[in-house]
Amino acid sequence: MEEKIPAVMMRDITKRFGSVLANDKCWLNIYRGEVLALLGENGSGKTTLMNMLSGIYFPDEGTISIDGKEVTIADPSDALALGIGMIHQHFKLVDVFTAAQNIVLGLPGKLDLKEASRKIREICERYGFDVDPEQKVFDMSVSQKQTVEIVKVLYRGADILILDEPTAVLTPQETEKLFAVLRNMRDDGKAVVIITHKMHEVESISDRVAILRKGHFTGDMLTKDTNAQEMTNMMVGRPVELNIDRPEPEDSRPRIELKDVTVRDEEGLLKLDHVSFTAMSGEVLGIAGISGCGQKELLEAIAGLQPVEEGSISYIEDDGKHEELIGKDPLDIKKLGVALSFVPEDRLGMGLVGNMDLSDNMMLRSYRNGKGLFTNRKDPHHLAEMMVDFLEIVTPSVETPVRRLSGGNVQKVLVGREISNAPKVLLTAYATRGLDINSSYTIYDLINQQKQRGVAVIYVGEDLDVLLELCDRIVVLCGGKVSGIVDGRKTDKNEVGAMMTKLGGVSE
Amino acid sequence: MIQISKRGELTRSKALLIRLLAIALGILACALITVITTRQNPLLVLQALVKGSFGSSRRSWIFFQNTAILLCIALAVTPAFKMRCWNLGAEGQVLAGAMATAACMVLMGRAGLSTAVIIPCMVVSSIIAGALWAAIPAFFKARFNTNETLFTLMMNYVATQIVAYFCVKWENPKGSCKIGVINQKTNLGWLPELGNKYILVLAVVALLTLFMYFYLNYTKHGYELTVVGESDNTARYVGIKVNRVIIRTMALSGAICGIAGLLLVGGINHTVATTIAGGQGFTAVMVSWLANFNPLSMILSSGLLVFLETGANELATSCGLNASFGDILTGVLIFFIIGSEFFVNYHVSFRSKKKEDK
Numbered sequence: 001m002e003e004k005i006p007a008v009m010m011r012d013i014t015k016r017f018g019s020v021l022a023n024d025k026c027w028l029n030i031y032r033g034e035v036l037a038l039l040g041e042n043g044s045g046k047t048t049l050m051n052m053l054s055g056i057y058f059p060d061e062g063t064i065s066i067d068g069k070e071v072t073i074a075d076p077s078d079a080l081a082l083g084i085g086m087i088h089q090h091f092k093l094v095d096v097f098t099a100a101q102n103i104v105l106g107l108p109g110k111l112d113l114k115e116a117s118r119k120i121r122e123i124c125e126r127y128g129f130d131v132d133p134e135q136k137v138f139d140m141s142v143s144q145k146q147t148v149e150i151v152k153v154l155y156r157g158a159d160i161l162i163l164d165e166p167t168a169v170l171t172p173q174e175t176e177k178l179f180a181v182l183r184n185m186r187d188d189g190k191a192v193v194i195i196t197h198k199m200h201e202v203e204s205i206s207d208r209v210a211i212l213r214k215g216h217f218t219g220d221m222l223t224k225d226t227n228a229q230e231m232t233n234m235m236v237g238r239p240v241e242l243n244i245d246r247p248e249p250e251d252s253r254p255r256i257e258l259k260d261v262t263v264r265d266e267e268g269l270l271k272l273d274h275v276s277f278t279a280m281s282g283e284v285l286g287i288a289g290i291s292g293c294g295q296k297e298l299l300e301a302i303a304g305l306q307p308v309e310e311g312s313i314s315y316i317e318d319d320g321k322h323e324e325l326i327g328k329d330p331l332d333i334k335k336l337g338v339a340l341s342f343v344p345e346d347r348l349g350m351g352l353v354g355n356m357d358l359s360d361n362m363m364l365r366s367y368r369n370g371k372g373l374f375t376n377r378k379d380p381h382h383l384a385e386m387m388v389d390f391l392e393i394v395t396p397s398v399e400t401p402v403r404r405l406s407g408g409n410v411q412k413v414l415v416g417r418e419i420s421n422a423p424k425v426l427l428t429a430y431a432t433r434g435l436d437i438n439s440s441y442t443i444y445d446l447i448n449q450q451k452q453r454g455v456a457v458i459y460v461g462e463d464l465d466v467l468l469e470l471c472d473r474i475v476v477l478c479g480g481k482v483s484g485i486v487d488g489r490k491t492d493k494n495e496v497g498a499m500m501t502k503l504g505g506v507s508e
Numbered sequence: 509m510i511q512i513s514k515r516g517e518l519t520r521s522k523a524l525l526i527r528l529l530a531i532a533l534g535i536l537a538c539a540l541i542t543v544i545t546t547r548q549n550p551l552l553v554l555q556a557l558v559k560g561s562f563g564s565s566r567r568s569w570i571f572f573q574n575t576a577i578l579l580c581i582a583l584a585v586t587p588a589f590k591m592r593c594w595n596l597g598a599e600g601q602v603l604a605g606a607m608a609t610a611a612c613m614v615l616m617g618r619a620g621l622s623t624a625v626i627i628p629c630m631v632v633s634s635i636i637a638g639a640l641w642a643a644i645p646a647f648f649k650a651r652f653n654t655n656e657t658l659f660t661l662m663m664n665y666v667a668t669q670i671v672a673y674f675c676v677k678w679e680n681p682k683g684s685c686k687i688g689v690i691n692q693k694t695n696l697g698w699l700p701e702l703g704n705k706y707i708l709v710l711a712v713v714a715l716l717t718l719f720m721y722f723y724l725n726y727t728k729h730g731y732e733l734t735v736v737g738e739s740d741n742t743a744r745y746v747g748i749k750v751n752r753v754i755i756r757t758m759a760l761s762g763a764i765c766g767i768a769g770l771l772l773v774g775g776i777n778h779t780v781a782t783t784i785a786g787g788q789g790f791t792a793v794m795v796s797w798l799a800n801f802n803p804l805s806m807i808l809s810s811g812l813l814v815f816l817e818t819g820a821n822e823l824a825t826s827c828g829l830n831a832s833f834g835d836i837l838t839g840v841l842i843f844f845i846i847g848s849e850f851f852v853n854y855h856v857s858f859r860s861k862k863k864e865d866k
Contacts, residue, residue, distance in 0.1 A: 017514070057513075305744060331747030342745070350745050353738040363731065364746045373727045 005068050007032045007160055007191040008053065008084075013062035015048055022048040025062070026217045028210055030160065035182055035192045037206035037223070041235055041436035043394075043406035045215040046195045050162045054086035055079035066160075085153025086162040089169075091145050093137045100133035103152045116155075123154050127184045130177075143174040150181070161185065162193045167201055168434060171290055172464075172497075179205045197235075197436045199228040200465075213237055236438050244444050244469040246488075247452055252280040254316050255456035256302065256425055261311035263297045271297040273480045274311065279425070279456045284447060286471030286488060287460040290500055294480040295460045296345060299427045302458070303342045304330045315340075315425070338425070341418035343411075345429035345460075351414045354403030358395065359384040361402055362417055387416040391442065408439030415446055426450050429460045444470060464493050478503050515855045523852050527845070531812075534844030538820070538837045546827045553823060560822030561815045569706040571814060573776065576713040577768060579810040581788050582795035583713075583720045583803055584764035587757050588642075589793075590724060590801050592737040597645065597660025599789030600667035601638045601762040603782070605769025607671050608637035610780035613690045613697035613773070614678050626697040630774055638766020639759040641667065646758030650751035656758075664789070668782045675781065689778050699775040709771050716764060721803040733757045765789075798845065816841045 008030040015023040023045045030036050040046045051057045053064065055076040063070055066082050073079050079086075093102050104116045117133040124131050131147050140148070146166060153161060163182075167175045182192050182205060196202060202209055203223060210220035211234045218234050232240050256279040263272040272294045279285045287295055300306035302313055304325060314322040315338045323336055333340055344350040352361050362380035370376035384398040391412045395405055402410055415431065428447070432440040447470070451457050461467045467474055471488040476499040483499040539553040561571040581598050588595035612630040645659035680688045691697060702708045724730040736743045736753045743750050773780050795813060799805035820837035824830065 303745075304747075329747055330745060331749075334747060344745065346741070349739060350741040353735055353742055355738055356734070360731075364735065364742070367728055367731050370728060373729070375726060375728050375731050377726075 004031055006030055007067060009065040009068070010049070010053065011063045011065070013049065013052060013059045013064070015045075015052060015057060015060050021215050023052075023059075024215045026212065026215070028217065029220070030191045030193055031208070032159070032191045033186060033189050034207040035186050035194060035205055036220075037202040037209045038193055038195045038212065039197060039202060039209055039231060039235055040212035041197070041214075041438060042408045042434070043214075044212040044235070044436075046212055047164055049212070050086060050164065050193065050195060053079065054084055054162060056086075080153075080156050080158065083157060083159045084162070085156060085158030085160070087146065087149045087153065087164065087166060089164045091149055093145055093148060095138040096136065098134050098136050099131055099140075099148045099151070102137060102148055103133075103155050107156070120151060120155065123151055127154075127181050127188070129181060142169045143171075143178070146170070146178070147181075159189070160191045160193075162195070164195045165197075165434075166194065167196060167198065175201070199231065199437070202231065203228065211235055232437055235436070240438060240441070242437075244441070244466065245448050246284075246470060246472070247448060249280065249283040249451070249472050251454065252282045253318070254278045255281045256458070257312075257314045257316060257322075258302075259312045259314075261298075261301060261313060262309045263294070263301055263306055264309055265297070271480050272301070275477075275480070275482050276311075277475050277482060277485060279458050281424070281456045282451055282454045283472040284451050284457045284459050284470055284488075286467040286474035287458060287477060288464065288467050288474050288496055288500060289477035289483075291462060293477045293500075295477065296429065298477075299342065299344070299429050299458065299460060301326075302425075302427060303340060304328050304333050339421060339423045340425045341421055341423035341427065343415055343418050343426070343428040343431055345433070347410050347414050348403060351418075352402050352410065355401050357384075357401055358388070358393075358398040358413060361413060362387070362420075365417060365421055383417075383420060387413065387420070391416050391446075407434045408436055411435055411439065411443065415443060419446060419450060423450070423455055426455050426457045427460075428457070430462060431459065432466070433462070440466075464496055468493065468496070476500055510856065510858055513855050513857070515853060526851050527848050530844045530848030530851075531841070534841040537840050537844065538823070541837070541840065542823060542827060546829070548827055552826065556823040556826045557816075557819030559826075560819035563822075569704070571811075571818060573706045573709055574818070575807075575811045575814045576710050577771065577776075578788050578792060578795060578814055579806055580713045580716060580768040580771065581765060581785075581792035582799075582806050582810055583716055584761050584768065585789075585792050586720060586761075586796045586801050586803065586806070587724065587730075587733055588761040589796055590737055591733040591754065591757050593646070593649070593754060593758060594657045595642065595660050595758065595761050596657055596790070596793065597642060597663045598761075598765050598792055599785045599787070600660070600664035601641045601765030602769045602772070602785040602789060603664075603667040603671050604641035604762070605634035605638040605766030606773045606780050606784050607667070607674065607769070608633040608766070609697075609770045609773040610687070610690060611674070613778075614687075617691045617694065617696040621696075623696055623698070627699065627774070630697060630770060634766040634770035634774075635763045636766070638769060639763040642762025642765070643755055643759040646755045649758075650754045671780060671782045671784075686781065687779050690773075690780075692778075697774060698778055699771070705775075709775050712767070712771060716767070717803050717807065720764075724801075724803065729753075729756070794842070794846075798849075812845075813842075 006029040010026060010028040013023050013026045026049055028049065038046045048057065052059045055073045055078050058074060064073060065071065071082060094105065100113055100117045100120055103120060104111065120131065120133045129147050129151060131144065131151055137145060166178060170178060186192055194205065206223045208220060209223050209226065209231060211218045211231065213235060229242060232242065259276050260274045261272055262274055265271050275298065287298065289295055297306050301308050302325065308326045313325045315325055316322055323338065325333055348354040359381040362383045363375065366380060367375045381398065387393060388395060388398060393409045393412050395409060402413055418426065431443050447457055447459065459471060468488060473485060474488050474491065474496060475485050476483040476496055478500055481503060483503050486495065539550045542548060542553050543550050562568050581602060585595050585598050609630045612626055612633055616626045616629060641663060645656050645663060648654040648659060649656045675687050676685055678687055679685055699708055702711065732748050732753050735748060736750055740750055772784050777784065791813060795806055795810045798809040817838050821831060821834035823837060824834035
């Protein structure tokens, strides 16, 4: 095989943030006509490394060469001049502008929207994008916005594209579409880098994979020469078991019963439409559905955070007594003696306070237990220390603000706190979203431990593979309605997938 | 090429060093300006600065008294700020408290009641007036999500006009459009002196400082307002009644402003005027920010600002310039102090851009 000159060569790249070493002497080669998957756990320095390539950060040490020539990339315009474009996790688009306006925004020269639209259509046709240049951004779905971001960097002449976790916000179908486009770009001779930690995506899209661990470069290889197990081991640094446990439910009895629950959002749109099901103790009940199908409202309704239009949600005690939860706020529910724990989707926006340290975050649930007017700071502090040990939370100390922790560690803090209340009911929303493999499996283990303690777990998930491996029963939502309730041990991906897109899942 | 990057944790002593350096540079800049414009000896500048606040024992007492009042107002705005509720209405809340105090003194004095009756009424009414003045915008924020910055700011003007109205209504001597010293002969409703006339104010504010420190850091209320400030949703998630916390905290904020008004009218000036707060409601914002909302550090930041302002004014006078020159110098000093925060948070480094020759 002939020796290709890499489009990008990064050598001995080091970057520090204060005392934190984000990248330590990293090497990386990116070739044209290849899709490179950059793999690593949360906080392993993938994004930082790519940010240095796209001019957002400047490396403390090391060199970057483009096509064999050493270059200095001081800011994003330098990067763009070298043909490097990055698509970030969070989109940077002006909502009230059209796609075309967003794409030409900030470019020098005369503003000619017609010409721009023509050029955009040309790019779209070439790679198979589906974008209407005249459509306003606020009208677009997440995947369309992402497409605009990609077209934007192509329009500026980028031929080295970096995508930071592009699939985190996409449905499986949209992911497939994106991958088709990426393959077209690769075949066109562009260099594509995709940051991800979903193993099956790496296998389906990439030609080469490079792995980082704790800021170090641990190696790269051709995707076809490796497998998920090997890549995971390299990422984590030790062999990892890739199976999720599913113990048989024991002594199951009804715990939470929903009857005809109907919820409208602030705009009056129907989010839940006569939803009924029962969650049992000692079982994991999965909630599947395309994102935005009422999962959030469902959990918030049970937790007392979402006004319910009609229906009933009852908590059933061991002796069969029913307690109505609708119309009660979280404090009322707690006062009823219902031990309900909730791991919300937006961890730093709802479950935790980013600027507070670990022990103050532990206190969120228990601060009312202090004597008289004063809070008790000692117990939460002990709890935080115990949790750091027990869940192996990586943090400088329990006095560190949680927003400084990486995603996986933030989630461990939240899940740990919620579990420490010895709940009877545990609600989790996308508990492993954005987490790397290692942290995800820790969370699955914690959920299973709760199940064996007799907790009724309601698990809202997006990864069907995980739902099918972890849950005893799965409630499938479709457009705010219950499309069906299936046995997690007997069903398969196709059946659940069909129910997600069509009520009842009856396909032709 | 200049590169700016965010710092990690900075040790306290290092941060303090940066700030002290900034103050020193600020004083240097002031000296430079003074020397260039007046051709005076630069040592005079330093001397004047110190003389302004500590030139005589009376000046020192006044320095402590001014610091205490500024600190009191800063303590008042702090809980609201910690809740991310931008209470810019301290000026008006102080006026409301001052107005209530003056009303008690004037009306009850005329009615011939004794000081023992008047003072408790002054205390209660000033606290209620201040609290109410802050609770009104808080209610609208909680209920209708109005913008508290604009609302509290506008309440300042309302308070000013109310004071102006009563100044004319109760004018003394007649036709002067101002109140003059209330109950000058009888001293009815004047707050008692402890040792000398300054100590009472200092003692009250010292107690308030301790109170606020414990309130913010060790009580459930303090914890709740911090959570509300960080995230409404998190607060609701743990069952905190967000609206109640907003109104309660703002009322507390106003109540302490009311006490500042009480001290100003009952303890220091014994009269009321529209300018009695003198912009300290805004300076207090800076005191609170500079101290990072920590009541104990606010003792230092309020003292520093009062020291600089008094010194700058003294400097202007001793150089034969008017008060505007003092304002300029104060402005320069504050610019340096605030500017130093940038260097506390960011690291600036210079590096040569590599030549792209090979």
